[in-house]
Amino acid sequence: MSYKTEELAFANTPAAHPMASTPVQPATSRSTADYRALDAAHHIHPFSDMGALNRAGSRVIVNAQGVHLWDSDGNKIIDGMAGLWCVNVGYGRKELADAAYRQMQALPYYNTFFKTTHPPVIELSALLAELTPEPFRHFFYCNSGSEGNDTVLRIVHQYWATQRQPAKKFVIARKNAYHGSTIAGGTLGGMAYMHEQMPSKVENVVHIDQPYFFGEASSDQTPEEFVLLRARQLEEKILELGANNVAAFIGEPFQGAGGVIFPAATYWPEIQRICRKYDVLLVADEVIGGFGRTGEWFAHQHFGFEPDLITLAKGLTSGYVPMGAVGLHDRVARALIDHGDFNHGLTYSGHPVAAAVAVANLKLLRDEKIVARVKADTGPYFQKKLRDTFAGHPIVGEISGAGLVAGVQLAQEPHTRTRFANGVDVGTLCRDFCFNGNLVMRASGDRMLLSPPLVISRPEIDEIVTKAKAAIDATARELGML
Numbered sequence: 001m002s003y004k005t006e007e008l009a010f011a012n013t014p015a016a017h018p019m020a021s022t023p024v025q026p027a028t029s030r031s032t033a034d035y036r037a038l039d040a041a042h043h044i045h046p047f048s049d050m051g052a053l054n055r056a057g058s059r060v061i062v063n064a065q066g067v068h069l070w071d072s073d074g075n076k077i078i079d080g081m082a083g084l085w086c087v088n089v090g091y092g093r094k095e096l097a098d099a100a101y102r103q104m105q106a107l108p109y110y111n112t113f114f115k116t117t118h119p120p121v122i123e124l125s126a127l128l129a130e131l132t133p134e135p136f137r138h139f140f141y142c143n144s145g146s147e148g149n150d151t152v153l154r155i156v157h158q159y160w161a162t163q164r165q166p167a168k169k170f171v172i173a174r175k176n177a178y179h180g181s182t183i184a185g186g187t188l189g190g191m192a193y194m195h196e197q198m199p200s201k202v203e204n205v206v207h208i209d210q211p212y213f214f215g216e217a218s219s220d221q222t223p224e225e226f227v228l229l230r231a232r233q234l235e236e237k238i239l240e241l242g243a244n245n246v247a248a249f250i251g252e253p254f255q256g257a258g259g260v261i262f263p264a265a266t267y268w269p270e271i272q273r274i275c276r277k278y279d280v281l282l283v284a285d286e287v288i289g290g291f292g293r294t295g296e297w298f299a300h301q302h303f304g305f306e307p308d309l310i311t312l313a314k315g316l317t318s319g320y321v322p323m324g325a326v327g328l329h330d331r332v333a334r335a336l337i338d339h340g341d342f343n344h345g346l347t348y349s350g351h352p353v354a355a356a357v358a359v360a361n362l363k364l365l366r367d368e369k370i371v372a373r374v375k376a377d378t379g380p381y382f383q384k385k386l387r388d389t390f391a392g393h394p395i396v397g398e399i400s401g402a403g404l405v406a407g408v409q410l411a412q413e414p415h416t417r418t419r420f421a422n423g424v425d426v427g428t429l430c431r432d433f434c435f436n437g438n439l440v441m442r443a444s445g446d447r448m449l450l451s452p453p454l455v456i457s458r459p460e461i462d463e464i465v466t467k468a469k470a471a472i473d474a475t476a477r478e479l480g481m482l
């Protein structure tokens with residue numbers, strides 16, 4: 001089948017997510033009030049103000065199918081965020097449940113530490129070698145993106161030790177990056193509000209500015225010029241620290257939690273040039289960008305650069321079970337393989353159930369051509385629909401993104417890139433309108449984010465964009481700007 005006929009086929013086919021027609025019921029059934037009371041009594045939520053949350057009450061999500069969630073009051077909600085950017089194949093895929101069930105019966109757990117291995121982790125490694133770009137043939141496993149980035153640090157330091165350059169120990173990251181919430185992940189990330197609560201950090205991590213054109217460029221700069229200057233901060237920082245002391249640069253190809261910030265095309269080639277020039281490892285945190293989000297299998301392919309290490313999680317299992325991984329470029333892998341013990345591992349490295357689910361998930365993404373459809377059909381459709389819908393909107397400053405990920409910048413004065421004054425919590429306001437409209441759309445400061453399951457159909461995209469428009473209109477009205 002030629003690419004062209006494939007494209008036509010996508011345009012005429014509804015989303016390919018065959019699944020049970022009614023969602024499966026959960027194991028317990030309580031009233032919403034009971035669930036909330038018990039949740040408030042015993043559960044500390046991540047990234048939350050627990051006092052405020054307990055007074056308001058959490059929304060209880062009980063089941064899900066395709067791109068929709070149901071809460072304990074029976075409300076049907078469209079999930080514009082694929083959970084937390086992870087449910088790439090959509091909810092309710094029996095193939096993944098079956099894979100877990102079979103593997104739990106065959107071998108629920110065994111470790112991969114002491115000269116042992118098992119079929120699922122072998123199959124997964126071979127499949128990842130096939131799906132990632134050519135130089136990536138080796139993978140190390142963990143349970144999350146945060147652990148993936150902890151592992152990246154361990155590999156980077158081990159790599160330079162094997163090269164007899166142990167002084168190369170600084171890692172350069174970026175402000176407003178997100179690399180997870182373990183101590184190493186939180187340190188690598190550039191979220192000021194996280195650093196404030198982290199008096200203990202890992203050593204030798206420094207940050208440069210982010211390529212956030214809308215928020216940080218001066219009025220006379222083009223996006224291409226601006227991001228080039230931001231990339232050159234990497235060179236300045238390397239020279240300041242001394243190239244002999246710099247081990248690696250880490251970045252998300254596009255910043256996810258930081259606001260779906262898509263750098264202009266000049267950014268990544270310049271970052272790569274600088275890393276090569278000073279012999280600094282280039283790490284792409286693909287935790288959100290990986291597994292089809294931009295329409296390419298990996299976001300670094302979208303931006304056209306070649307990292308030395310890639311961090312994987314989220315879409316690796318579509319979030320059905322926890323799993324993370326690090327992919328090693330052949331030259332890094334060879335150094336580790338040829339130099340004795342690597343003293344790092346987790347009880348659940350390569351967990352058989354997680355690996356079996358990952359294999360089933362990746363086969364769906366590949367064999368149902370889900371990633372190909374994002375690139376040829378639903379991705380371009382989603383991007384155009386958002387741009388058409390918000391063109392000239394009084395509080396929308398820009399739409400960023402590619403494939404099935406987008407950021408909507410809310411602004412006081414879109415044309416002059418004037419943002420809302422501090423104190424106007426426009427993102428929270430808008431998110432509350434989305435919530436009440438049964439749309440999950442996340443706020444990151446004054447940017448509204450979308451990252452739906454990759455199996456979403458055109459009519460479902462229409463539903464999300466219509467609901468997002470209603471919420472953003474309501475926000476503008478509330479502020480007296482519409």
Ligand SMILES: *Cc1c(COP(=O)(O)O)cnc(C)c1O
Nearest residue numbers: 144145146178179180256287288
């Ligand atoms: C979510 C995320 C992480 C952390 O992954 P966890 O599984 O939450 O530990 C790391 N990097 C990026 C880019 C992420 O979006």
